[in-house]
Amino acid sequence: MKNPIDVNLTSPEVLKDPFPTYDLLREKAPVYHVADDDIYVLTRFDDVRSALRTHEDFSSVAMGRIHSHGLGRSDGKSDVSMDEFAAQLETTRNMATSDPPDHTVMRRFLAKRFTPKRIEAWTSKVQGFADDLLDDLIEAQKGGSADLAHDYAYSLPLIIIAEMLGVPYERRQEFRRWSDQAVGIFSGAPLTQEVQMGCLQLAAFFAEQVAMRRANPGGDDLISLLIEKNPDDDPEAMMDDGVIVQTCTLLLIAGHETTANLLCNATLSLMEHPEQRAELENDFSLIPNMVEEVLRWNSPIQAVYRATTRDVEVAGVTIPKDKTVLCCVGAANRDENIFPNANQFDIHRDIEEHLGLGSGNHFCIGAHLSRIEGRIGMETLLRRTRNMQLSGEPTRALGNILRGWTHLPVKFDIVEPSESTDS
Numbered sequence: 001m002k003n004p005i006d007v008n009l010t011s012p013e014v015l016k017d018p019f020p021t022y023d024l025l026r027e028k029a030p031v032y033h034v035a036d037d038d039i040y041v042l043t044r045f046d047d048v049r050s051a052l053r054t055h056e057d058f059s060s061v062a063m064g065r066i067h068s069h070g071l072g073r074s075d076g077k078s079d080v081s082m083d084e085f086a087a088q089l090e091t092t093r094n095m096a097t098s099d100p101p102d103h104t105v106m107r108r109f110l111a112k113r114f115t116p117k118r119i120e121a122w123t124s125k126v127q128g129f130a131d132d133l134l135d136d137l138i139e140a141q142k143g144g145s146a147d148l149a150h151d152y153a154y155s156l157p158l159i160i161i162a163e164m165l166g167v168p169y170e171r172r173q174e175f176r177r178w179s180d181q182a183v184g185i186f187s188g189a190p191l192t193q194e195v196q197m198g199c200l201q202l203a204a205f206f207a208e209q210v211a212m213r214r215a216n217p218g219g220d221d222l223i224s225l226l227i228e229k230n231p232d233d234d235p236e237a238m239m240d241d242g243v244i245v246q247t248c249t250l251l252l253i254a255g256h257e258t259t260a261n262l263l264c265n266a267t268l269s270l271m272e273h274p275e276q277r278a279e280l281e282n283d284f285s286l287i288p289n290m291v292e293e294v295l296r297w298n299s300p301i302q303a304v305y306r307a308t309t310r311d312v313e314v315a316g317v318t319i320p321k322d323k324t325v326l327c328c329v330g331a332a333n334r335d336e337n338i339f340p341n342a343n344q345f346d347i348h349r350d351i352e353e354h355l356g357l358g359s360g361n362h363f364c365i366g367a368h369l370s371r372i373e374g375r376i377g378m379e380t381l382l383r384r385t386r387n388m389q390l391s392g393e394p395t396r397a398l399g400n401i402l403r404g405w406t407h408l409p410v411k412f413d414i415v416e417p418s419e420s421t422d423s
């Protein structure tokens with residue numbers, strides 16, 4: 001297939017600011033073929049949404065082979081036994097990489113135990129951890145090295161998911177290291193031995209945690225709930241320990257860096273729009289809508305993969321069967337046909353639907369939790385700091401899937417408790 005324009009989605013300039021390229025693609029080449037990787041890229045809202053909602057044509061198996069079939073992966077960047085590792089991961093069953101009917105069973109199984117009511121019950125704990133972490137960030141600033149990404153944004157979702165899963169406190173540091181390594185798969189970085197080891201160690205860790213709970217059942221953490229079988233959980237056989245281990249790993253990986261990026265992207269968006277930050281400081285009720293606008297405007301997940309199950313026509317182009325398709329939710333979320341002045345950040349925007357948390361049967365199962373963490377994480381920052389600015393060069397997360405930061409050095413004024421707005 002011949003493209004009407006030529007773009008390079010993995011060049012450092014485009015990764016830094018992909019939005020002008022997305023604008024071009026939506027207008028001139030809504031189905032763009034990356035010949036080197038044989039990947040088809042969708043950028044218009046309606047096309048991306050429809051692909052995410054049509055699992056019969058667009059399978060999620062592609063999500064299980066990002067490391068081997070992702071954008072920029074065809075150049076053999078991996079430095080170790082990729083085939084073996086890939087084979088191992090591709091046989092892994094989890095809900096993000098499955099289609100119905102398997103997906104439906106796994107999703108229902110988790111959804112029954114990861115309910116909005118249970119998540120809601122964590123609100124005050126999220127607030128407590130956010131305040132503790134902000135105390136640490138303030139201390140770090142006194143020492144001259146406050147890093148909003150490392151010290152605050154990454155730590156908050158990691159602590160929450162570790163607490164929910166019931167990971168013992170003394171194992172937190174290892175857990176964090178493996179999880180950071182495992183997330184490397186989504187960063188577009190080479191599949192190094194380190195990344196592979198992180199994934200394998202994390203799986204071994206959860207296998208050990210599952211075995212411990214089998215030996216000593218009845219706890220109220222999420223892993224204990226996952227090993228309990230309810231009489232109405234139908235095809236029981238599917239929920240073996242392998243799937244439970246994969247579910248825990250998925251929850252950690254899917255919920256950790258994404259939420260961290262939401263907090264970093266929100267903070268930076270407000271640094272770029274100080275007048276909107278000032279409004280929020282005076283009215284915390286605007287924060288939930290601001291979080292939605294960040295999910296749209298600066299989506300922490302920019303794209304997800306699908307694989308065609310047959311020849312499929314999109315915007316007049318036939319995508320052949322068995323091809324990898326990159327559904328750019330970050331581009332769809334800037335579609336002018338849906339969002340007037342789409343490239344403008346506006347905390348007052350009336351958003352009917354964005355695709356920052358996906359759409360269809362794989363719609364983010366952690367959406368409620370991420371919104372609570374986003375709201376409380378940002379409210380705590382807005383309540384306790386003023387004039388937040390960069391104090392050094394930030395480090396961007398690698399790759400075209402995640403949009404965020406691994407280091408965000410900041411400086412800020414501290415609001416003393418008596419001065420804080422009672423919003």
Ligand code: HEM
Pocket residue numbers: 052060063095096097107161250251252254255256258259262299300301304305329355356357358359361362363364365366367369370
């Ligand atoms: C701002 C934070 C978050 C963002 C931007 C985000 C985004 C997404 C997106 C776009 C999808 C759809 C993937 C697809 O269609 O292939 C998804 C699915 C998923 N998310 Fe999130 N997510 C966030 C937070 C979380 C949290 C906190 C958790 C759990 C602790 C979580 C767990 C999951 C899981 C398990 C799936 C797979 C659902 C399925 O396949 O049915 N996410 N997320």
